[in-house]
Amino acid sequence: MMHRFGTPSQKEQFMEGMMTGAVRMGFGLTEPNHGSDATWLETAGVRDGDDWVINGAKRFNSGLHAATHDLIFARTAGDPGKADGVTCFIVPTDSPGFEIPFMWWTFNMPTDHAEVSLTDVRVPNEAILGEEGRGLALAQTFVHENRIRQAASGVGAAQFCINESVKYARERTVFGKPLWLNQAIQFPLAELQTECEMVRNLVYKTAWELDQQHHMEVTDKVSMCNYRANRLVCNAADRAIQTHGGIGYTRHMPFEHIYRHHRRYRITEGSEEIQIRRVAGIMFGKKAKR
Ligand SMILES: Cc1cc2nc3c(=O)[nH]c(=O)nc-3n(C[C@H](O)[C@H](O)[C@H](O)COP(=O)(O)OP(=O)(O)OC[C@H]3O[C@@H](n4cnc5c(N)ncnc54)[C@H](O)[C@@H]3O)c2cc1C
Structure with missing residues (x-):
């Protein structure tokens, strides 16, 4: 995704680290109330000046035991159920408001599948991966x-x-x-x-x-x-x-x-x-x- 959709400065910032292992990214699409129906996700991103403020929750977010960043999908426009209007943000996992309350106990252990809560997580506009509203x-x-x-x-x-x-x-x-x-x-x-x-x-x-x-x-x-x-x-x-x-x-x-x-x-x-x-x-x- 980074290779195909990253901006030149995102590639400069992340690609080498992704190859050496210094940067590891999770993929946060599923939520407590929405999995198969991802177009209905409830996590929301609201524009605030040059930043975005994200609130919501993610479930079964794999790789979060070691991830430095998480790709968080959040609705920034449009109606629930519509594919357009969902944006993908590159969120550092050490951002204030980014919490992992627990890891899920699964059939295949040890687990790396996290529950994530996002409370007023602030990222700059440059954190958008791909086009705004075209995250899905x-x-x-x-x-x-x-x-x-x-x-x-x-x-x-x-x-x-x-x-x-x-x-x-x-x-x-x-x-x-x-x-x-x-x-x-x-x-x-x-x-x-x-x-x-x-x-x-x-x-x-x-x-x-x-x-x-x-x-x-x-x-x-x-x-x-x-x-x-x-x-x-x-x-x-x-x-x-x-x-x-x-x-x-x-x-x-x-x-x-x-x-x-x-x-x-x-x-x-x-x-x-x-x-x-x-x-x-x-x-x-x-x-x-x-
Ligand atoms: C180990 C593990 C790792 C995961 N890692 C990630 C990850 O890294 N990032 C991430 O975003 N998500 C991850 N997921 C979440 C996974 O993508 C979802 O669990 C999956 O998409 C199903 O969503 P759900 O669990 O909400 O089930 P639901 O969408 O609630 O569906 C429940 C059941 O109903 C069926 N169903 C739903 N709609 C229909 C329909 N229209 N017709 C017939 N049957 C239907 C489903 O197939 C399923 O069997 C992970 C899940 C697990 C278990």
């Missing part, structure tokens, strides 16, 4: 890049789970014969292998398309990759646990961790339902006209 377009670019990245990582982790299960089933003897001889062991893994092949090819094709044209032109394909790969890896990790039996359930094997890690992606960066809604929106909705 920035967010859309960010989630598209994350959605395809997650899909690729899901396919890779799913393939690992399948490969490890095949290896184990070939080595393990149960009832005096190799485990793999049972079709009840083979068939679910063969089905996963088939799905993995299909999703991998859709990820390759969509990633290629993302390089050729504006990301919104393939927004439905990105969504398809994302939700199917996230589901696939959860199913593959679950199957790997089952194929390995008791040892698969332990933390001495990687599968429960893979499950915990990727289960999150069925909710974040736009949940599964929101991805499906996007696909349907292209098929039936206003976007279909394009």
Whole structure:
């Protein structure tokens, strides 16, 4: 986002630190009352001379255990429910009024997902990233890049789970014969292998398309990759646990961790339902006209 939308002086100020790790930025879009419906967010930014004053709250703000800055999305104009009028501000996490009341206790620990409260947080006008009022377009670019990245990582982790299960089933003897001889062991893994092949090819094709044209032109394909790969890896990790039996359930094997890690992606960066809604929106909705 910084590379694509930062002003020359913002790039000068932040880019090198972002690469060395001296600067780390969180992404604060979700709020206690709004997640999927980010256009309804309630955090507000009000202009005061050369500054903006921000009030509101953010939830599940990842990376805040170490972030030096947070990208805070706040409504600066327009009506609730409208995409236009939401602005993205680069807010230093040590700003007066920027508080982290607690971290959320989640399925995948340790947590870095913060609750954030903003009380009269003051930032200069130069803290706006991208255009004033067009913050959600920035967010859309960010989630598209994350959605395809997650899909690729899901396919890779799913393939690992399948490969490890095949290896184990070939080595393990149960009832005096190799485990793999049972079709009840083979068939679910063969089905996963088939799905993995299909999703991998859709990820390759969509990633290629993302390089050729504006990301919104393939927004439905990105969504398809994302939700199917996230589901696939959860199913593959679950199957790997089952194929390995008791040892698969332990933390001495990687599968429960893979499950915990990727289960999150069925909710974040736009949940599964929101991805499906996007696909349907292209098929039936206003976007279909394009
Ligand atoms: C571990 C973790 C890390 C996160 N990191 C960040 C972060 O760094 N920054 C950030 O801004 N946010 C972050 N989030 C928040 C995440 O993006 C939201 O949780 C997500 O967008 C869903 O919003 P919600 O939790 O408010 O659910 P809601 O929007 O309340 O939805 C509840 C359920 O209803 C479904 N649903 C909603 N609308 C529809 C519909 N129209 N049709 C059918 N079903 C629907 C949803 O899919 C979901 O299953 C994180 C969340 C988690 C769990």
